[in-house]
Amino acid sequence: MAGHQWKENNLDKEDIELAEKMRRAQAGDGGAYAALLKELIPILKGFLYSRLGNRADNEDILQNALLAIHRSSHTYNTERSFKAWMFSIAEYKVKDFLRAHYRHAAVGWDDFDSVKDFIAAPVTEERGSGEDVQEMLKELPEKSRRIVYMMKVDDFSAAEVAEKLGMSVSAVKVAAHRAYKTLLAKGRPKRNQDAD
Amino acid sequence: MQTEELVQQLVAQGPKKRWLHPGKAALGLLAFMLVYYGLIVGFSNFRTDLAVKFKEPLYLLEVGCAFLSGLTALFAANWLALPDVGQRPHIRFLPFLPLGALLGLQLYMMSPLSWDALYECLKLELYMPTVRIMLYGLFPAAIVFFVMEKAAPIRCCWAGSMAALAVACFGYILLRLTDGMDDPMRVAMWYFMPVGLMAVVGMMAGGMTLKRVWR
Numbered sequence: 001m002a003g004h005q006w007k008e009n010n011l012d013k014e015d016i017e018l019a020e021k022m023r024r025a026q027a028g029d030g031g032a033y034a035a036l037l038k039e040l041i042p043i044l045k046g047f048l049y050s051r052l053g054n055r056a057d058n059e060d061i062l063q064n065a066l067l068a069i070h071r072s073s074h075t076y077n078t079e080r081s082f083k084a085w086m087f088s089i090a091e092y093k094v095k096d097f098l099r100a101h102y103r104h105a106a107v108g109w110d111d112f113d114s115v116k117d118f119i120a121a122p123v124t125e126e127r128g129s130g131e132d133v134q135e136m137l138k139e140l141p142e143k144s145r146r147i148v149y150m151m152k153v154d155d156f157s158a159a160e161v162a163e164k165l166g167m168s169v170s171a172v173k174v175a176a177h178r179a180y181k182t183l184l185a186k187g188r189p190k191r192n193q194d195a196d
Numbered sequence: 197m198q199t200e201e202l203v204q205q206l207v208a209q210g211p212k213k214r215w216l217h218p219g220k221a222a223l224g225l226l227a228f229m230l231v232y233y234g235l236i237v238g239f240s241n242f243r244t245d246l247a248v249k250f251k252e253p254l255y256l257l258e259v260g261c262a263f264l265s266g267l268t269a270l271f272a273a274n275w276l277a278l279p280d281v282g283q284r285p286h287i288r289f290l291p292f293l294p295l296g297a298l299l300g301l302q303l304y305m306m307s308p309l310s311w312d313a314l315y316e317c318l319k320l321e322l323y324m325p326t327v328r329i330m331l332y333g334l335f336p337a338a339i340v341f342f343v344m345e346k347a348a349p350i351r352c353c354w355a356g357s358m359a360a361l362a363v364a365c366f367g368y369i370l371l372r373l374t375d376g377m378d379d380p381m382r383v384a385m386w387y388f389m390p391v392g393l394m395a396v397v398g399m400m401a402g403g404m405t406l407k408r409v410w411r
Contacts, residue, residue, distance in 0.1 A: 025210075033207055067206070070209070
């Protein structure tokens with residue numbers, strides 16, 4: 001640490017160690033960067049748990065936070081607290097997630113799990129709801145259709161779909177949400193007819 | 197993808213080299229804006245009575261406050277381009293001090309305020325100073341936004357607002373150095389208010405454009 005002005009007021013030992021690893025990483029030490037990222041995983045998991053509780057999405061959000069920290073690694077100045085920098089980014093990603101989550105909750109996100117059953121239903125001679133959904137899916141743009149199949153039939157997570165299709169995770173989620181909205185809107189008049 | 201796989205990919209890419217200190221970035225942008233607006237002044241020519249105006253303390257104070265507002269807004273914009281601006285929370289409020297002083301000075305010079313005079317001033321519809329501040333400010337604003345995008349702003353609206361405020365303040369100084377209009381009410385309405393308007397436009401632009409690093 002010689003030659004660096006550590007402002008040790010209000011910085012704990014862990015903060016100083018993380019800052020030192022980041023300083024070495026910025027200087028080109030790949031080993032220090034690997035050690036830093038691995039050390040951040042449990043810290044971020046604890047942070048996400050305290051903010052969001054135990055959710056199935058926490059792994060996705062953790063990966064988003066790590067990606068964001070990586071992409072903004074050039075903005076960290078080793079004279080400032082590393083944890084404050086890191087938690088600012090993690091908090092931003094949590095807020096991003098919550099914004100998207102509450103938008104989706106307004107259209108009954110959980111209701112779309114039933115789409116999986118419709119999509120997987122076998123095709124029969126008698127016109128059934130499975131065939132109706134298959135027809136509705138054909139009307140979706142190809143990319144949206146692929147995303148729906150991958151997420152609801154093949155059970156890939158949004159991050160996995162994003163990797164396979166070369167898209168960002170948020171773009172996949174937005175596309176999936178729009179596709180579900182379209183399917184729900186198309187399915188509603190048909191259900192009302194059947195009920196009559 | 198598992199988190200460990202992601203970490204391996206990120207390690208393979210390696211961290212980015214450290215970005216400029218926000219103070220240095222602000223100084224660089226200040227130098228650019230001084231050259232840019234200096235060139236415009238060179239083409240427009242100074243007002244003929246500038247030597248006389250420089251002997252007026254209120255005029256000097258006005259230009260000085262505008263310069264300080266622009267300078268502090270530029271610093272604030274570059275600090276706001278960092279994700280952990282919370283470590284320097286007071287910086288985003290700094291430009292409001294000289295800006296408040298400038299506003300106070302405008303009000304003082306306009307006093308006593310008359311609603312009739314205000315109405316008459318509005319009727320003049322002197323939009324050209326507003327248009328000039330905005331048009332002259334487009335290029336430097338684009339440069340400042342480009343520099344800020346390279347960082348990682350979280351408070352994008354604030355950052356955009358400060359960037360536009362900085363550019364508008366220098367545009368204000370340009371007009372005060374080249375235009376002969378000295379009526380306090382006209383200066384307040386057609387030079388100073390566009391500065392506020394540009395800050396609002398900058399806020400909207402910042403909210404739309406400064407989030408690229410997070411996508």
